[in-house]
Amino acid sequence: MRKRIRPIIFYLLLALSAILIFFPILFAFFVSFMNGAEVLSRAVFPSTFEFDNYERVFGTVPLMHYLKNSFIVSSIVMLGQLVVCSLSAFVFAFIPFKGRTVVFLIFISTLMIPWEAAMIPNFLTIQSLGWMNSYLSMTVPFFALAFGTFLLRQHFKTIPHELYEASQIEGLSRFQFFYKVVIPYAKTSLVTLGIYGFLTTWNMYLWPLLVTTNDMKRTVQIGLKQLQTVEVSTEWGVVMAGVVIVILPTLILLFVGQKQLQKGLTQGALK
Amino acid sequence: MNLVEVKAQGQQEATLEAERVREIIAEKQVISHQNVWRKTTNIRLAILYLLPSIILFSVFLFYPMFKTVYLSFFLTDARGAAAVFVGLENYLYLLQSARFQKSMVSTSLFVLYTVPTSVIIGLFLALIANEKLRGIGFFRTIFSSTMGMSVAASAVIWLFLFHPTVGIINNFLGLFGIPAVGWLLDPTWALISIAITTIWMNLGFSFLIILGGLQNIDTHLYESANIDGAGYFYQLRRITVPMLSPTLFFIITITFINSFQSFGQVDILTRGGPAESTNLIVYSIYQDAFINYQFGTASAQAVILFLIVFVLTFLQFKFGERKVHYQ
Numbered sequence: 001m002r003k004r005i006r007p008i009i010f011y012l013l014l015a016l017s018a019i020l021i022f023f024p025i026l027f028a029f030f031v032s033f034m035n036g037a038e039v040l041s042r043a044v045f046p047s048t049f050e051f052d053n054y055e056r057v058f059g060t061v062p063l064m065h066y067l068k069n070s071f072i073v074s075s076i077v078m079l080g081q082l083v084v085c086s087l088s089a090f091v092f093a094f095i096p097f098k099g100r101t102v103v104f105l106i107f108i109s110t111l112m113i114p115w116e117a118a119m120i121p122n123f124l125t126i127q128s129l130g131w132m133n134s135y136l137s138m139t140v141p142f143f144a145l146a147f148g149t150f151l152l153r154q155h156f157k158t159i160p161h162e163l164y165e166a167s168q169i170e171g172l173s174r175f176q177f178f179y180k181v182v183i184p185y186a187k188t189s190l191v192t193l194g195i196y197g198f199l200t201t202w203n204m205y206l207w208p209l210l211v212t213t214n215d216m217k218r219t220v221q222i223g224l225k226q227l228q229t230v231e232v233s234t235e236w237g238v239v240m241a242g243v244v245i246v247i248l249p250t251l252i253l254l255f256v257g258q259k260q261l262q263k264g265l266t267q268g269a270l271k
Numbered sequence: 272m273n274l275v276e277v278k279a280q281g282q283q284e285a286t287l288e289a290e291r292v293r294e295i296i297a298e299k300q301v302i303s304h305q306n307v308w309r310k311t312t313n314i315r316l317a318i319l320y321l322l323p324s325i326i327l328f329s330v331f332l333f334y335p336m337f338k339t340v341y342l343s344f345f346l347t348d349a350r351g352a353a354a355v356f357v358g359l360e361n362y363l364y365l366l367q368s369a370r371f372q373k374s375m376v377s378t379s380l381f382v383l384y385t386v387p388t389s390v391i392i393g394l395f396l397a398l399i400a401n402e403k404l405r406g407i408g409f410f411r412t413i414f415s416s417t418m419g420m421s422v423a424a425s426a427v428i429w430l431f432l433f434h435p436t437v438g439i440i441n442n443f444l445g446l447f448g449i450p451a452v453g454w455l456l457d458p459t460w461a462l463i464s465i466a467i468t469t470i471w472m473n474l475g476f477s478f479l480i481i482l483g484g485l486q487n488i489d490t491h492l493y494e495s496a497n498i499d500g501a502g503y504f505y506q507l508r509r510i511t512v513p514m515l516s517p518t519l520f521f522i523i524t525i526t527f528i529n530s531f532q533s534f535g536q537v538d539i540l541t542r543g544g545p546a547e548s549t550n551l552i553v554y555s556i557y558q559d560a561f562i563n564y565q566f567g568t569a570s571a572q573a574v575i576l577f578l579i580v581f582v583l584t585f586l587q588f589k590f591g592e593r594k595v596h597y598q
Contacts, residue, residue, distance in 0.1 A: 013399045018413045021396075021474060025416060027439070028428045042442050084327070087320040097314040103321065110328055112584055113336055116532055116553045117577035120342065120560050120570055121335035124351045144327035174316060203421035205535040206553075210561060221423040225539060228427050236431055247424045254419035255412055262415070262479045 032240035039236045053241035062215050066223035073138045074201040080143035081197040082190055089152035090178050110146045126211055137211040148193045155189035156182055192264025195257040202250050220246045342570035349564045361571040373547055374555045382530045384466035389526050393477030401485045418475030422535030429468040430540055458548035461541050465549050468536050477522050484518025528580055552576050
């Protein structure tokens with residue numbers, strides 16, 4: 001008897017939680033198909049699934065530009081992080097030298113500085129470099145990442161040392177060992193870090209708000225803020241169409257890479 | 272052989288010997304020189320590989336952190352250049368400012384609302400999603416979904432849900448006879464509204480991390496507990512939570528830091544209002560620096576933010592470690 005009731009209880013809890021958690025996202029999707037009258041009547045389901053709001057949102061703000069900018073910026077940060085973090089992770093896993101512990105501690109100390117506490121001088125730096133309204137200001141400062149370095153180092157360290165010795169006997173240089181052996185071996189961790197980097201950059205809000213003043217260089221998140229201030233009075237359907245367009249890429253990425261991300265994040269976090 | 276001859280031969284031998292020694296020394300020197308070169312291969316290579324990270328950390332993290340501290344001792348002009356040295360004046364001004372005091376109270380309350388709730392709900396979700404049931408992958412995907420949600424998108428959705436005329440939450444509460452709540456209009460509720468939004472956004476990440484922690488627990492522990500006939504909640508208290516403590520410790524720290532850094536939800540939902548009840552510290556820094564161009568007081572607040580995060584992280588490491596069960 002107890003054996004049969006147990007799964008039922010769990011399914012009930014799971015279903016209830018899933019509805020509560022997913023409701024805001026699902027509801028945003030529904031509202032994106034509603035007209036003004038339906039929104040005002042506080043309907044839950046739209047009467048029709050027509051794409052009027054989606055067509056209109058592209059006319060309200062330059063959403064196409066924003067999407068393009070966000071794609072470019074997120075991809076550059078993702079690649080930059082993969083290169084910079086894997087290089088430093090390789091040192092911490094394979095190149096011992098005097099003072100490595102100190103350098104490692106410096107990397108750890110970066111975790112204790114909240115980015116917001118450093119943003120005022122960073123803003124001034126970006127201004128004096130002439131990087132305002134440029135992709136550079138939204139990408140370069142984020143290439144180095146202690147979390148990413150630790151995550152990759154963790155995986156690099158699982159490479160058997162015999163492999164390293166064999167590569168030296170074969171006469172491979174260390175850089176060859178790095179890109180011929182280590183990088184292919186740690187593909188899964190690199191994918192995890194890639195997803196993580198893309199997600200966080202796509203979702204960045206405060207920094208792009210500060211360093212972009214020009215519509216041609218703004219990202220989707222700032223677009224949402226604009227959309228909400230421009231359209232807030234009546235057209236919630238249009239605003240939600242914008243929201244759906246903006247969250248779709250990251251949700252898809254998350255659903256595809258969820259298992260991978262979970263494995264990677266827990267490994268990087270806990271060891 | 273006469274004496275002279277012997278002497279001459281001895282001298283010759285001595286010079287030969289001296290030459291030989293000199294040669295050996297020279298040889299050794301060359302080798303040791305090569306050794307220094309070879310010995311430093313590692314460090315030269317390491318520096319080369321670490322250089323991008325070190326440069327970026329220096330330029331965009333360490334230098335600005337020092338500059339923030341420096342600026343906090345100055346009055347600045349509108350372009351952010353230090354103009355007049357005022358010592359601790361900015362800090363004294365802040366401590367006396369009612370606005371800043373209110374901001375600190377709001378921030379503390381906000382952290383108190385969000386951290387325990389996010390972790391407890393995350394733990395609950397991870398526990399029910401860790402069962403071996405058909406279709407569990409679907410639920411895991413749903414539970415982790417808020418991790419893919421940006422702060423702007425989340426805030427816009429919740430702005431709509433909380434909305435006084437078109438918001439659906441008051442409607443829903445009305446079904447149970449609960450009177451409408453002035454979510455974003457009432458100072459007390461506004462902070463709670465922002466906290467609810469933040470907790471919802473946090474759930475995906477804390478769920479994923481805690482689920483990962485649960486899956487790392489050795490299943491043998493449960494098997495033997497089952498044989499002993501221990502119930503679900505007994506196992507939860509005696510096995511799951513102790514074994515999970517490193518994960519919980521980690522997620523508490525991260526959520527803590529994230530809460531202090533909240534900005535986007537404030538900017539979109541309330542803009543710090545009503546009556547500055549949601550003027551959380553990062554929003555306050557943003558306003559002082561980039562709206563009012565008071566870089567000095569903004570920097571002083573940034574230093575305080577840094578110290579809070581630093582000290583709390585440190586304390587949590589120290590204090591949390593004792594409670595943490597390591598395998």
